[in-house]
Amino acid sequence: MTDPLLSIRDLTVRVGKRADAPSILDKVSLDLMPGETLGLVGESGSGKSTLGMSVLRLTSPTLTAGTTGRIAWKGDDILTMPNRKLRHIRGEEISMILQDPMASLNPVQSIGTQLQEALRRGGKRNLSAAAEAALSEVNIPSPAERLRAFPHQMSGGMRQRIVSAIGLAQDPELLICDEPTTALDATIQYQFLELLKALRAAHHMAMLFITHDFGVVARICDRVAVMYAGRIVETGPVAEIFARPAHPYTKALLASVPSTGHAPHRLPVIEGAPPAVGHRPEGCPFHPRCAAASAHCRQAPPRTELRPGHTLNCWHPQEHPHEIA
Amino acid sequence: MLKHLAGRLAEALVALLLMSLVIFLLSRVIGDPVALLLSDSATEADRQMLIAQLGLDQPGWRQYLTFLGNALKGDFGQSVTAGREDALHLVLSRLPASLSLAGIALLFTLVVGILLGVLAAVTRGTVADLAVRLLALLGQSAPSFWLGIMLIYLFAVKLGWLPTSGFGGAVYYVLPALTLGLFTLAAITRLVRASMLEALGSEYVKLARIKGVSEWAVVLRHALGNSLIPVVTFMGTFFATMITGAVVVETVFAWPGIGRLAYESIMARDFPVIQTVVLVITAFFILANLIVDLLYLAIDPRMRARS
Ligand SMILES: Nc1ncnc2c1ncn2[C@@H]1O[C@H](COP(=O)(O)OP(=O)(O)OP(=O)(O)O)[C@@H](O)[C@H]1O
Ligand code: SF4
Ligand SMILES: [Mg+2]
Numbered sequence: 305m306t307d308p309l310l311s312i313r314d315l316t317v318r319v320g321k322r323a324d325a326p327s328i329l330d331k332v333s334l335d336l337m338p339g340e341t342l343g344l345v346g347e348s349g350s351g352k353s354t355l356g357m358s359v360l361r362l363t364s365p366t367l368t369a370g371t372t373g374r375i376a377w378k379g380d381d382i383l384t385m386p387n388r389k390l391r392h393i394r395g396e397e398i399s400m401i402l403q404d405p406m407a408s409l410n411p412v413q414s415i416g417t418q419l420q421e422a423l424r425r426g427g428k429r430n431l432s433a434a435a436e437a438a439l440s441e442v443n444i445p446s447p448a449e450r451l452r453a454f455p456h457q458m459s460g461g462m463r464q465r466i467v468s469a470i471g472l473a474q475d476p477e478l479l480i481c482d483e484p485t486t487a488l489d490a491t492i493q494y495q496f497l498e499l500l501k502a503l504r505a506a507h508h509m510a511m512l513f514i515t516h517d518f519g520v521v522a523r524i525c526d527r528v529a530v531m532y533a534g535r536i537v538e539t540g541p542v543a544e545i546f547a548r549p550a551h552p553y554t555k556a557l558l559a560s561v562p563s564t565g566h567a568p569h570r571l572p573v574i575e576g577a578p579p580a581v582g583h584r585p586e587g588c589p590f591h592p593r594c595a596a597a598s599a600h601c602r603q604a605p606p607r608t609e610l611r612p613g614h615t616l617n618c619w620h621p622q623e624h625p626h627e628i629a
Numbered sequence: 630m631l632k633h634l635a636g637r638l639a640e641a642l643v644a645l646l647l648m649s650l651v652i653f654l655l656s657r658v659i660g661d662p663v664a665l666l667l668s669d670s671a672t673e674a675d676r677q678m679l680i681a682q683l684g685l686d687q688p689g690w691r692q693y694l695t696f697l698g699n700a701l702k703g704d705f706g707q708s709v710t711a712g713r714e715d716a717l718h719l720v721l722s723r724l725p726a727s728l729s730l731a732g733i734a735l736l737f738t739l740v741v742g743i744l745l746g747v748l749a750a751v752t753r754g755t756v757a758d759l760a761v762r763l764l765a766l767l768g769q770s771a772p773s774f775w776l777g778i779m780l781i782y783l784f785a786v787k788l789g790w791l792p793t794s795g796f797g798g799a800v801y802y803v804l805p806a807l808t809l810g811l812f813t814l815a816a817i818t819r820l821v822r823a824s825m826l827e828a829l830g831s832e833y834v835k836l837a838r839i840k841g842v843s844e845w846a847v848v849l850r851h852a853l854g855n856s857l858i859p860v861v862t863f864m865g866t867f868f869a870t871m872i873t874g875a876v877v878v879e880t881v882f883a884w885p886g887i888g889r890l891a892y893e894s895i896m897a898r899d900f901p902v903i904q905t906v907v908l909v910i911t912a913f914f915i916l917a918n919l920i921v922d923l924l925y926l927a928i929d930p931r932m933r934a935r936s
Pocket of ligand 3: 352353354403482
């Protein structure tokens, strides 16, 4: 077996340094193999973006101060490495497309300046030619003209592609995509997903793909990790999770996906709302909303491996195959 | 872009015209120029003659047009004080002292204010940040006349490092420029700190970090440019603060500028000079706002698109 590219162990992110500060992420562990695409699914507020940003140490100072655990990139711990070393991993080895493409570009700099800054760090010589090529790669028409434009002059779909071009400029091995399609309308979503798949193949990248949409997971991911209230509750190969979801939360999420495969924007999937940071219940955080809950569930469930590669944290795995309710 | 500028220029002219009307009306309401100009021994006949001579027997709009026409010719009347100096000439002769003081104060304020604001933001939560914030708070709460007197006491009287007052070479500028600039310096520091913090938490700064850009470049190339936009926005207010501050500071430091001239002419009820000072200041204020407009266009591409 090859070693994982990225290996996260017991990642806990608290709002501040104190041990009793509320936690956003609670002992998250996951592995990502070279070339693999892992989907990270969960309702709003479950901590997906915090997890993605922690990998590049991009969370706010309060959260970085409250971060414990280990994020090993090719064996080196990102959380403790010196800034100078981290800078060479950022962009060159791991890159990220942020959740908000409209706000990700510097409003006072031209597209060309922002793209070339990344290309220069990637060691490109002929910057303007490289910049045009980078825009062509993400299907932006008349790239030479676009390079002189400013962010406010472009549509959302265009900005999203420019942000992707910047993310890819240094040819990273891992691309973290934080809900890259959420801000786009349906037809552009589809195009953009296809573009990402093509780019993934061309750059031989692994991907950490954050979404709340199982339809997107089915299209682009190899494996999926389901998050609830700052924890990973179930992981497994996409086909396996779709066919045999075992965690009550995963089952409920899947049951709420309409047969078109497109989840609406922020869908209220299950009765009740996920608990807010600082108000998460003891034991299994899902128990107030879970139909299968028992007295056991006030204790934290252990991680168990149902089948090779399919793990979950639940006292009462739902073994029977998933039925559309 | 040219159209935008032409529009702003037209606005400026209207503003000047309005200001001249206000000045004209005020000078008629506040004082009786005839009483001021006549000596105590003057007779009623002298009085009537003077009224006719000054055109005060004419209807109001007529008087205003005359006033405006004279103003356009550069004739703002004469000072009523003993010298009977030409008002415009008097004001213009005092202008260089004021401009050099305000220019130095503004430059110092901008440079130091931006530096301190950036420093506080990047060292957020540390002792350095706390010290800067405390200084800024003091700078914004201390009245400038009190500050001026304290500075004179400390640096001129106690330590003897700097002259107490007066006009001359570089050393003469230190205390008045400090006094004049400190309030604005504090304001700029707080403004830059707040907008730097906002920029440093923004998504585009995250994207810059994702590229692997060094922390220096993140601060200087990405965060700073954006956090100067609010400084430019408030520039007009800063000018106004400096102009009003100049009256106090120039008086405290016996600085021969138009601020002190304004104070002196008010004390002497010298209306022609007061009017001229106010008009000249208004003209500068309008000019300053035009410059701010141009700065805006230079710094923010979104403004360029809109205009
Ligand atoms: N700096 C912070 N300080 C305090 N709480 C924070 C901070 N950053 C995030 N949170 C909280 O942590 C929780 C998880 O946020 P996060 O953005 O990671 O969720 P998410 O799963 O990405 O949600 P979404 O689908 O809406 O993007 C939220 O409740 C959020 O309010
Ligand atoms: S541990 Fe209990 S409460 Fe939590 S998901 Fe499983 S059955 Fe439901
Ligand atoms: Mg998010």
